[in-house]
Amino acid sequence: MLPVVTPINERARPRRRNRTRQRQRLLEILRSTDCHPTAASLYEAVRVDSPRLSLGTVYRNLDVLASDGEIEAVPCTDGAVRYDGNVEPHHHFICDRCDEIEDLELSLPRGLAARLRREHGLTPCRVRIDFSGLCRECTDLLPNPT
Amino acid sequence: MLPVVTPINERARPRRRNRTRQRQRLLEILRSTDCHPTAASLYEAVRVDSPRLSLGTVYRNLDVLASDGEIEAVPCTDGAVRYDGNVEPHHHFICDRCDEIEDLELSLPRGLAARLRREHGLTPCRVRIDFSGLCRECTDLLPNPT
């Protein structure tokens, strides 16, 4: 049974949020790259300096950061979840071959949200456009571009 | 190590493809609804008539149907994978509260694919636009539309 009203992305929060080295490091890494790492690769990255880090903490903190709007979870076509330190509205190109995710600065389809509300009774709060196909590198690998 | 060229969605196929009751039933169900069921719910649905069906067979056949282009896998924001019997190009509205998926017949952003190729060197073969927010039903449940 679904709750009558579930404010989006809002789980029961603790009164305050402590500053922990683990959480800060994750955010730092995510902000310093334009890659879209997985939980596992973030785990590896942080463990170089802090080998005591546990994987559960990574998942917990990624959830926390995401519900605080500090990062964004990007569910990929192959079922994997990747994380994005760039919370500015933008879209993605996901390569079908190497699964790399590339940020796209593209203007949103104009007026689509308004049309959705007017014509469909839908209240969109986010639009995610994923283009998939072959990235530049993978395109170049193809022997015979038919 | 990635293979140099991986034709998209093409795995090693058997020489021929047999017609099996299990596979046909799955396709039948997916074509007869505009819902986007999960593997588990398809399993339940088929098992009403064929209790011997195994879950592995469901997953195997969904993969087969998807690589044959008969159905489409829809990875959702919550990490779940849903399946779509409608392979005509269309987009989705995914409700943040009830996770229902609604088909959207919306014209594609014009010229975006061409721009991607020209300006970014990307070769898109598919564009997926997921709108998320609240569906009509869930919008109506909100007590105070602020």
Next chain:
DNA sequence: TCCAAAAATAGGAATAATTCGCAAAAATTC
């Protein structure tokens, strides 16, 4: 600076979704 309360952690167990391996069954071709 020390304390008490709350929040977060490590580590491990538990879950859930999906995949794999294989002998038996079903489908197809001849």
Next chain:
DNA sequence: GAATTTTTGCGAATTATTCCTATTTTTGGA
């Protein structure tokens, strides 16, 4: 209908993620 190939059911294995809990860390106030 026999031979060949595909597919199935079943259970085990894998993977990603979540849950549990005792311990540690953080924090705001005395």
